[in-house]
Amino acid sequence: MKRVVIEKFGGPEVLKIKEVDMPRVGSNDVLIRVEKTSVNFADIKKRTGRKGDAYFPMGIGLDVAGVVTSVGDQVTDLAIGQRVIAFPANGSYAEYVVAKQALTFVIPDEIDFTIAAACPTVSILSYKLLMDVARLQKGDTVLVHAAAGGVGTTAIQLAKLLGAGTVIGTVSHESKFSIVEEAGVDHVMLYDNFSKHVNDVTNGIGADIILDSIAGKISVQSIQCLAKFGRLVHFGNSGGEIGSFHTNELHSSCRSVLGFSLGTTRKERPELLKEASRQVVEYIANKRLTIKVGAEFPIEEVQKAHELLESRKSIGKIVLNVRGH
Numbered sequence: 479m480k481r482v483v484i485e486k487f488g489g490p491e492v493l494k495i496k497e498v499d500m501p502r503v504g505s506n507d508v509l510i511r512v513e514k515t516s517v518n519f520a521d522i523k524k525r526t527g528r529k530g531d532a533y534f535p536m537g538i539g540l541d542v543a544g545v546v547t548s549v550g551d552q553v554t555d556l557a558i559g560q561r562v563i564a565f566p567a568n569g570s571y572a573e574y575v576v577a578k579q580a581l582t583f584v585i586p587d588e589i590d591f592t593i594a595a596a597c598p599t600v601s602i603l604s605y606k607l608l609m610d611v612a613r614l615q616k617g618d619t620v621l622v623h624a625a626a627g628g629v630g631t632t633a634i635q636l637a638k639l640l641g642a643g644t645v646i647g648t649v650s651h652e653s654k655f656s657i658v659e660e661a662g663v664d665h666v667m668l669y670d671n672f673s674k675h676v677n678d679v680t681n682g683i684g685a686d687i688i689l690d691s692i693a694g695k696i697s698v699q700s701i702q703c704l705a706k707f708g709r710l711v712h713f714g715n716s717g718g719e720i721g722s723f724h725t726n727e728l729h730s731s732c733r734s735v736l737g738f739s740l741g742t743t744r745k746e747r748p749e750l751l752k753e754a755s756r757q758v759v760e761y762i763a764n765k766r767l768t769i770k771v772g773a774e775f776p777i778e779e780v781q782k783a784h785e786l787l788e789s790r791k792s793i794g795k796i797v798l799n800v801r802g803h
Contacts, residue, residue, distance in 0.1 A: 480800075482571035482780050483535040487527035490781040490788070493571075496535070501568070501576040508556050508564075508582050509548035514595035514774075515539050515570040517783050517796040518628075519716055520741065525784065537569020539798075542577075543585070543594035553579045561585050563598045563755075565744050571780060573800055580748040583755040588763045596628065596769045596795035601758035602751055603713070603740045604633040608640055610754070611738045612687040612709045616641035621676055621685035621703070622663075623647075623692050624716065626654035628795040631661040631770045633689055636758075638662050639766060646685065648672050650790065657770065657793045669696065676703035684708060694719025707732045713739065770794030776802055 481498045503509045518540050523529045525538060546560045556562070556579060564582040566575035585594050608614045620637040624630045625647025637645045647663040649655065658666045667675045676685055684705035690697050691714030698721045704710050712721075712735060723735060743750055761767035772794035775783040786792050 479573040485534045490784040493780050505550040505552040507550045507576045508546050510544040511547045512542045512544040512800045513591040515542045515798050516595050539570030541598035542570045543591045586763050595797050596771050600628040600632040602754045604636045605754040612711050617643040618686040619644040621646045621688040623690050625658045634661040634663050673699045673703035692717040697721030709734045711736045
């Protein structure tokens with residue numbers, strides 16, 4: 479079968495398609511015939527060596543959509559022929575992958591494979607951030623950084639669905655305003671002096687919840703527009719810098735800084751994702767949540783897909799078509 483691997487760290491050129499053996503299925507695993515998969519920033523970090531992994535050849539990719547073709551003897555919740563989304567082991571850019579039963583979720587026929595492939599990371603992550611980590615309350619003001627990306631556009635919609643009062647988004651360029659507005663944001667702004675603008679549109683109160691995947695100076699500036707009792711959720715460092723806080727910025731105002739990693743949760747406590755997956759699949763099937771797909775490439779053009787994501791010019795999710803139909 480075909481599988482994309484890297485044999486050294488580097489730019490998109492290190493992504494190679496190889497013929498490899500079929501993966502083995504353990505007792506709690508399922509084998510999935512992959513239809514489509516998505517490209518995430520975590521893939522860029524892994525390809526360039528920023529994830530800490532150091533074994534070759536290395537698979538790449540986080541999530542897939544496809545059909546179950548085999549199940550382990552301890553699998554009770556899944557059956558051959560079911561359409562699923564999953565977080566597989568050892569990469570997702572392949573014709574077949576193995577995933578744990580706990581990280582595989584059935585999807586209905588109403589969700590096509592393009593949307594299904596685009597949804598697992600961005601939708602489950604967004605739901606966990608808003609509901610379980612930030613504990614969104616009806617009427618909360620939510621600020622979403624990197625609002626034009628896959629997580630950003632999904633989090634904006636989910637915040638509205640879950641009862642947020644006002645949703646604000648930040649982006650790097652005015653050309654991204656329209657996609658954020660399409661997602662249903664109330665206010666969209668550039669990063670320049672965003673904390674002042676957030677305070678202005680909230681009459682000096684600030685945001686109750688801030689979703690921050692950038693880190694560095696964006697995190698530091700976020701504290702300046704975080705409301706009393708507010709929750710700043712840090713879930714990535716795409717900016718590549720480290721931010722810092724002073725303790726006196728937190729305790730007297732009852733504000734919190736919270737961390738979340740979908741990767742750590744998948745590895746350590748996968749059972750925590752079951753309810754989030756059930757809820758977002760329902761929202762997508764009912765057309766209440768739309769996953770924006772900005773580009774789709776055949777798997778043979780995986781290098782171009784990575785180039786687009788790294789250019790910061792992509793909008794929404796990037797999908798790889800494994801089957802060519």
